[in-house]
Amino acid sequence: MADKKLQLAIYWGAACGGCDVSILDTNEFILDVDKAADVRLWPIAADGKYADVEAMDDGELDVTIMSGGVRNSENEHIAKLLRQKSKIFVAYGSCAYMGGIPALANLVPRDEIFTRAYLDNPSIEPGNQTIPKPETKVNGYDLNIPDFYKRVYKLDQVIDVDYYVPGCPPQPDQCKAAILALVAALTGQADPPPKGAVVGAFERNLCDDCEREKSEKKISRFYRPWEIMQDPKQCLMEQGILCAGSATRSGCGVRCPNSGIPCRGCYGPAPNVLDQGAKLLSAVSSIIDSQDPAEIDEILETLPDFTSFANRYGVAASLLQRSHRQ
Amino acid sequence: MTRKISIDPITRLEGHGKIEIFLDDSGAVEDTFFQIPELRGFERFVVGRPIEELPRIVTRICGVCPASHHMASAKAVDGCFGGEVAPLAHKLRDMYYQAHFIHSHIAHFYALAAPDFVLGPDADPAIRNVLGVVHKVGLEIGGAVIKSRGQAQEIQRIIGGRNTQDIWCLPGGVAKGLKPEELEQIKPWVDELYDFTQFSLQLFRDVVLGNETYVDIIVNGPYTLDVHNMGLVDENNAPNFYDGKVRVVDFEGKEIFKYEPKDYAENVAEHVEEWSYLKFPYLKQRGWMGFVEGIDSSLYCATPLSRLNVADRMATPKAQEGFDEMFKTLGGHPCKALLANHWARLVEMVQNAETLKTYCNDPEITGEEVRVIPSKITGEGVGIVEAMRGTLTHHYNCDENGICTRANLIVGTTNNNAPIHMVTKKIASALIQPGKDPDQGILNMIEMGFRAFDPCYSCATHSLPGEMPLEVRVHRGGQVTHNFKRGC
Amino acid sequence: MTFEPKIVGFLCNWCSYTGADLAGTSRIHYAPNVSVIRVMCSARIDPTFVLKALADGADGVLICGCHPGDCHYTEGNYKMMRRFPLLKKLLADYGIENDRVRLEWVSASEGQRFADVVNDMTERVRALGPSPVKMDLATDMAER
Numbered sequence: 001m002a003d004k005k006l007q008l009a010i011y012w013g014a015a016c017g018g019c020d021v022s023i024l025d026t027n028e029f030i031l032d033v034d035k036a037a038d039v040r041l042w043p044i045a046a047d048g049k050y051a052d053v054e055a056m057d058d059g060e061l062d063v064t065i066m067s068g069g070v071r072n073s074e075n076e077h078i079a080k081l082l083r084q085k086s087k088i089f090v091a092y093g094s095c096a097y098m099g100g101i102p103a104l105a106n107l108v109p110r111d112e113i114f115t116r117a118y119l120d121n122p123s124i125e126p127g128n129q130t131i132p133k134p135e136t137k138v139n140g141y142d143l144n145i146p147d148f149y150k151r152v153y154k155l156d157q158v159i160d161v162d163y164y165v166p167g168c169p170p171q172p173d174q175c176k177a178a179i180l181a182l183v184a185a186l187t188g189q190a191d192p193p194p195k196g197a198v199v200g201a202f203e204r205n206l207c208d209d210c211e212r213e214k215s216e217k218k219i220s221r222f223y224r225p226w227e228i229m230q231d232p233k234q235c236l237m238e239q240g241i242l243c244a245g246s247a248t249r250s251g252c253g254v255r256c257p258n259s260g261i262p263c264r265g266c267y268g269p270a271p272n273v274l275d276q277g278a279k280l281l282s283a284v285s286s287i288i289d290s291q292d293p294a295e296i297d298e299i300l301e302t303l304p305d306f307t308s309f310a311n312r313y314g315v316a317a318s319l320l321q322r323s324h325r326q
Numbered sequence: 327m328t329r330k331i332s333i334d335p336i337t338r339l340e341g342h343g344k345i346e347i348f349l350d351d352s353g354a355v356e357d358t359f360f361q362i363p364e365l366r367g368f369e370r371f372v373v374g375r376p377i378e379e380l381p382r383i384v385t386r387i388c389g390v391c392p393a394s395h396h397m398a399s400a401k402a403v404d405g406c407f408g409g410e411v412a413p414l415a416h417k418l419r420d421m422y423y424q425a426h427f428i429h430s431h432i433a434h435f436y437a438l439a440a441p442d443f444v445l446g447p448d449a450d451p452a453i454r455n456v457l458g459v460v461h462k463v464g465l466e467i468g469g470a471v472i473k474s475r476g477q478a479q480e481i482q483r484i485i486g487g488r489n490t491q492d493i494w495c496l497p498g499g500v501a502k503g504l505k506p507e508e509l510e511q512i513k514p515w516v517d518e519l520y521d522f523t524q525f526s527l528q529l530f531r532d533v534v535l536g537n538e539t540y541v542d543i544i545v546n547g548p549y550t551l552d553v554h555n556m557g558l559v560d561e562n563n564a565p566n567f568y569d570g571k572v573r574v575v576d577f578e579g580k581e582i583f584k585y586e587p588k589d590y591a592e593n594v595a596e597h598v599e600e601w602s603y604l605k606f607p608y609l610k611q612r613g614w615m616g617f618v619e620g621i622d623s624s625l626y627c628a629t630p631l632s633r634l635n636v637a638d639r640m641a642t643p644k645a646q647e648g649f650d651e652m653f654k655t656l657g658g659h660p661c662k663a664l665l666a667n668h669w670a671r672l673v674e675m676v677q678n679a680e681t682l683k684t685y686c687n688d689p690e691i692t693g694e695e696v697r698v699i700p701s702k703i704t705g706e707g708v709g710i711v712e713a714m715r716g717t718l719t720h721h722y723n724c725d726e727n728g729i730c731t732r733a734n735l736i737v738g739t740t741n742n743n744a745p746i747h748m749v750t751k752k753i754a755s756a757l758i759q760p761g762k763d764p765d766q767g768i769l770n771m772i773e774m775g776f777r778a779f780d781p782c783y784s785c786a787t788h789s790l791p792g793e794m795p796l797e798v799r800v801h802r803g804g805q806v807t808h809n810f811k812r813g814c
Numbered sequence: 815m816t817f818e819p820k821i822v823g824f825l826c827n828w829c830s831y832t833g834a835d836l837a838g839t840s841r842i843h844y845a846p847n848v849s850v851i852r853v854m855c856s857a858r859i860d861p862t863f864v865l866k867a868l869a870d871g872a873d874g875v876l877i878c879g880c881h882p883g884d885c886h887y888t889e890g891n892y893k894m895m896r897r898f899p900l901l902k903k904l905l906a907d908y909g910i911e912n913d914r915v916r917l918e919w920v921s922a923s924e925g926q927r928f929a930d931v932v933n934d935m936t937e938r939v940r941a942l943g944p945s946p947v948k949m950d951l952a953t954d955m956a957e958r
Contacts, residue, residue: 017390020389021390025490028472113371116373125598136600141348141357143346226498232502281900288896291882293895320910320947
């Protein structure tokens with residue numbers, strides 16, 4: 001493989017930057033990436049801009065790694081531009097893969113987001129009833145900002161994605177593994193993963209890797225994490241503390257349950273699962289120790305807002321994708 | 327006829343941003359607009375969620391300072407439960423937070439700030455990056471930066487279970503404590519980090535303060551604003567990043583007011599413009615006056631420099647030495663030289679390291695009572711911390727079941743929205759001469775304005791070769807007459 | 815043109831499917847709007863099936879199982895009993911009206927009851943109108 005360096009772009013949509021941080025958390029490995037690749041676009045850290053990408057030939061980029069979902073017109077536009085110019089496109093992190101935390105906004109009407117941010121808010125300047133607009137004119141100057149879409153989309157709803165790296169953010173050692181797998185494939189040293197594969201994660205659930213002791217799960221109520229002092233060795237669900245691990249793909253190192261905090265599902269669903277929330281729903285209901293409808297209702301009262309646990313990181317990837325309230 | 331120069335996208339800023347510069351017929355700057363194109367709606371979609379889940383949701387506002395949101399959120403949540411918190415938890419949280427501050431400041435200084443100072447604002451763009459810094463000052467620096475940043479991240483992970491997207495705080499305290507063997511692991515790293523802060527200050531002295539041109543740019547350049555300063559202080563008016571009261575001091579050094587977190591809404595309000603998704607905070611009692619400087623202005627900065635400006639002293643001895651040296655060199659306290667933010671960051675790091683060391687020697691720090699079970703839900707809480715780039719406020723309401731009914735956030739960088747907008751115009755106006763097309767050095771010097779405010783994404787431990795991409799198209803009479811590109 | 819709801823019905827083999835058969839052999843006339851899918855037990859109904867039916871265009875979903883205590887597998891219908899209220903909460907948060915998804919216990923001898931349930935559900939869903947889910951998702955892809 002000659003001296004030609006790999007052409008790499010790393011970009012963000014409606015992101016928080018944590019995925020870019022996770023790439024840098026690979027520490028010295030980033031120096032190896034630097035040796036092997038030219039980073040043509042990476043707004044957080046390096047050179048390259050939109051005009052540079054526009055000037056590229058189609059397929060000139062070997063790999064684009066994009067985090068963040070699609071919340072506005074700029075996110076979509078650049079995702080499509082990068083797809084056109086790239087051989088391989090990786091959806092990196094929960095937002096790109098599933099919509100992420102910002103996709104919780106899919107459960108509320110778009111107008112309410114604006115109302116809460118700019119109008120009905122204790123901090124807003126008294127009398128200031130202004131809402132930002134995509135196109136404005138100020139003193140004769142034409143100004144524009146991106147169109148805020150009515151919902152969040154995951155990347156493969158707007159472009160064709162080759163691989164997914166799950167996590168919020170993906171753990172650095174998994175990031176490294178994923179990049180190495182791609183480099184090996186691109187340099188002919190190994191077969192590429194099958195298109196559409198989830199890379200940088202395992203083919204099993206968190207429970208398989210969690211160190212806590214698991215026995216019979218029968219609970220007579222749920223507890224919110226602050227309501228009790230938990231047993232650090234026992235499965236959280238057995239203690240009535242909701243943990244999404246049974247419905248979540250492993251690969252994260254089980255850092256949360258191992259630190260006394262329940263999993264919230266950021267690595268997404270296990271293989272072949274269509275809706276992570278539906279699976280969690282089954283898991284949660286299966287441990288309720290009751291056969292009486294009234295009692296079951298009472299037990300469920302101790303578990304408020306299950307909806308936000310069901311697809312905490314993946315409303316855009318769930319079967320219903322967003323609220324359908326008319 | 328008006329011509330427009332677009333700088334899009336701005337890099338090394340939270341999310342996305344752009345600058346539009348409008349020139350008049352003579353080529354002088356008529357106006358500029360600093361626009362933020364992002365909105366995600368956290369304030370709305372956290373409503374309906376169990377309030378204890380918010381500290382794990384709001385961390386996704388920013389992946390570089392998630393611990394800041396986690397802490398502010400945790401404190402607001404504690405308020406919703408009547409404020410009962412295990413005392414040891416506060417200590418541990420503060421300890422954890424110092425580590426967070428250190429790795430973020432290290433990354434910002436070395437990757438974002440150092441190139442401009444070590445190599446010069448108008449140095450050849452091809453080398454004006456962290457690799458150029460490394461070549462100039464030695465190959466060991468890059469490794470030391472990575473190592474130190476890694477150590478601070480690891481300290482966070484050991485104490486709190488996870489770094490980069492925090493999980494640790496619960497109503498009443500934190501989910502896990504620090505074991506004695508974990509403390510023993512951390513102790514030598516804390517000493518090394520302290521040494522690294524001293525090394526960083528010395529680097530700054532040698533490379534920046536030893537160069538009259540740089541000092542001149544810092545002190546006399548267009549990077550100043552006559553607006554006020556905000557920061558959290560303790561009872562001695564020393565900076566405290568985790569807790570305290572918010573102090574606002576005018577640019578002549580006089581205190582305007584000091585408030586408790588619960589009173590934030592009486593003191594700070596937000597103005598909205600149609601051309602940006604980001605709001606513009608201002609001092610509420612003075613009212614919104616527009617983008618106006620001056621002693622009566624209602625605008626303020628919240629930055630590392632602001633924190634040191636509102637403080638009467640530092641909280642730790644070696645940091646105090648750094649504080650004294652800095653303001654003496656800059657000609658007095660407070661100081662309006664925005665580029666001094668880079669220096670202020672290094673002084674803060676010293677306090678972070680000294681504070682960490684104090685906690686390491688605290689015999690109670692490995693105690694087991696790190697959480698209490700709250701006995702009541704009181705329904706409202708305000709949590710304020712200093713994020714690396716400014717005062718961060720989270721205000722929550724919840725119902726009697728602890729379900730969030732309302733959330734109001736004033737994020738650290740938001741405080742600086744108006745100042746950044748204004749100083750960009752000031753710099754562009756000062757540096758873009760009528761009749762003279764702006765060159766590469768000018769372009770970078772415009773960028774140095776917003777960069778001084780510490781963009782939220784300060785994570786570039788090792789930036790890669792190249793420079794910030796800029797393209798400037800100069801139009802005259804409907805034609806593009808010049809097209810300057812840098813890094814693109 | 816009256817709106818004719820498309821309702822997917824998951825019926826357990828031993829009780830409710832047999833009950834539905836009885837409605838047929840008894841020549842009871844009832845609304846033709848339910849497309850029946852036979853499963854061995856109501857426990858088999860993964861919440862995914864309900865969500866997928868709605869996403870694919872069903873206006874309603876009916877789940878039928880044996881009466882509590884009568885499950886052919888002893889406990890299967892209790893699993894459905896535990897799942898269903900949580901599923902309803904989730905659906906409500908996604909804006910799916912209450913009458914669109916329904917659970918009924920129907921025994922092998924309750925042919926008339928099955929017919930009554932189908933008639934009642936069909937009218938309730940008719941009153942709600944077509945489910946917006948499939949159209950919404952298609953529109954989302956076509957326009958932002």
